Amino acid sequence: MLRLNIHEAKTHLSRHLKRLAEGEVILLCKRNVPIAEIRGIRSQGTAPRPIGLDKDRFTVPESFFEALPDEVLDGFEGGR
Numbered sequence: 684m685l686r687l688n689i690h691e692a693k694t695h696l697s698r699h700l701k702r703l704a705e706g707e708v709i710l711l712c713k714r715n716v717p718i719a720e721i722r723g724i725r726s727q728g729t730a731p732r733p734i735g736l737d738k739d740r741f742t743v744p745e746s747f748f749e750a751l752p753d754e755v756l757d758g759f760e761g762g763r
Contacts, residue, residue: 684715686710 685699689708699709703723711719744747 684710685717686712688712688715688763691723 685702685707687699689711692709692711699707703709703721704726706723709721710717711721
């Protein structure tokens with residue numbers, strides 16, 4: 684476990700990212716008193732997400748493709 688004071692962590696956090704990724708824990712201290720732990724997260728799967736998981740459970744209604752009313756468009760465009 685690596686102990687870092689706040690100033691050191693703010694200044695040199697990028698130096699310690701590899702160690703976090705490898706599973707090391709940083710104990711964050713304020714004036715040498717521990718206040719928090721910083722842990723790396725497990726890497727997410729790298730397999731691509733399949734397309735069409737809800738193909739039979741959801742359909743886009745035809746009204747989705749209709750033009751928006753002018754008052755809604757005005758809200759996006761800041762008025763005309």
